[in-house]
Amino acid sequence: MIKSVKSTFVLVSICAVIAVMLALTNYITAPIIIKNENAAANDALLEVLPDGGDFEKLDISTFTLPSTVTDAYSAKNGGYVFKLTTTGYSSGFVIMCGINADGTVSGAKCLSSTETLGFEKTYGKELVGKNSESIETVDTISGATKTTAAYRSAVKDALNSAIILGGGSVDIRTEEEILLDNLSSALPSAEGKFSKLFITEVLEGIDAVYTADNGMGSVCVVGEDFIGVDSEINVISDVSAEMAENISSQLKNLFASKATEISIADYDGLPSALLSASKTESGNYILDLKGAGYGINGGNEYHPASGEYIYICVSMTKDGKIIDCLTVSEEETDGIGSVCADEKFYGQFVGKTEENYGDIDAISGATITTDGYKTAILRAFQSVKILEGGQG
């Protein structure tokens, strides 16, 4: 009994003495360690903002900054350093970006990434010296579009954040958010949910039509203006009576148009790319096509072909002018050929005819996809000619 009490006492005493020694050492070394760590962190920050110094971490929760910004530091020279986390070809793409006091990029460095090609290591140099406007003029790198576009966009977020932290205001919304905000303000009753309408009739002076998912009406895009129309097709936005009349009559026409399916088997010589065709009362055609892109004609050891066609829907006037175009589905290479599902690509065909449909911007790094898509569009023109009784 006494023995075990003694053992316990000795062990506890030794522990206590050691604990005191540790506390004393910690008391001496802790401030030095913190100073060292700050100096090391400063060195990393100095690399992207060489003129900075005396960096101070900012509480970013008190500002409305782009969501990519994860850390922000201010320097004594009025500049800032931002740590940004974004998604390029894959997620977890971390960039450190320094911004000078005059709002230009002083340096950008990739801290960690799992990008595939390694351009993230060098691309930052091309952004140095740019401000929030001129950064748009820096080209992305063909073949690494996703990586470099994400890099550029993250650095732009840093530039915008510097403006916000400096007391300025800047629009940090993405293009989609801006569009949705415009649509919602034109038609608040839609509760922020819209779908772009596939147009089957030629509309004069209307660029696009979005319908509310809850059936409360639609919004017409005319140039820069967003014009709300209620479910009875009455214009609710403040526009001239002439414009309102024009919009509502065209929309009535559009919504009333009915399409009848054509039996394509009855026609000789229709291209095999044509899957189905319908004709509207006003004589326009709606065509479903398949295009042989990378999924059919491509494939290599790095990016195997999917074996799937690109499915495209095209509406066209009877004299061969594209009214609207839409990529319905695709299985092209993710991040490269898959850009064909982006409206920025297929929207280029709107208004084109057989003579000038080739004048579109090809998809960077995806020639096979672009060529397959263009061939499908050519088949649409040929199909309409045959359906109209001419020769394709």
Next chain:
Amino acid sequence: MSKNNNCMSVLTNGIIKENPVFILILGTCPTLATTNNVVGAFGMGIAALAVLFCSNILISLLRHIIPDSVRIPCYIVIIAGFVTIVQMLVQAFFPELYKMLGVYLALITVNCIILGRAEMFASKNSVIRSGLDGLGMGIGFTLALTAMATIREVFGSASFAGISIPFLENYKIEFLVKAPGGMLVYGLLIALVYALTHGKAPMKKSFSCATCPSAAYCNTAACKKEEEGDK
């Protein structure tokens, strides 16, 4: 005079005759892990030396107080305390070395050289002898690590203590810097030490208490019996 000689031999024992790394084959893990560069290996050696010296002295001081039943926990607390103190000091004053050694610095706590010397020597010998033993063993450990790291860094990375050797730049054996290369160099050095101490190193005899370098301090029944038998 003889006492002085005795003290001297305690100090020198650890350096060659009972070198913890090459003869006792203790502390193999940090030996392999930290010897791919000279600076890291030397730093590791010095850190272990400091812990060995301090813990040996403290354990020797407390050898009559610590009850036998809780001696190992007591040793571990003392050793871990000193390791943490060394770790804090290295982190504060040698941050580069701290980064280089990483987890191995904290792992000195479970380095068997230190616990081994505490159990086999410091708990049975006077403070001065224990301190000298810690110093000797620490120096032996440091020299062994530095020697091994020199071979690995010079031939593996064509540099010494971070200074590159242009002459060897095209003849690097990068394998030596990797773990298997470390094992190979370790094995060769053990063989070399064995060859150099031929006839002197205790290892040359057969495996028994008589061959054990720690037999003199060991108090297990078998060893005592053999020692007495020798007499």
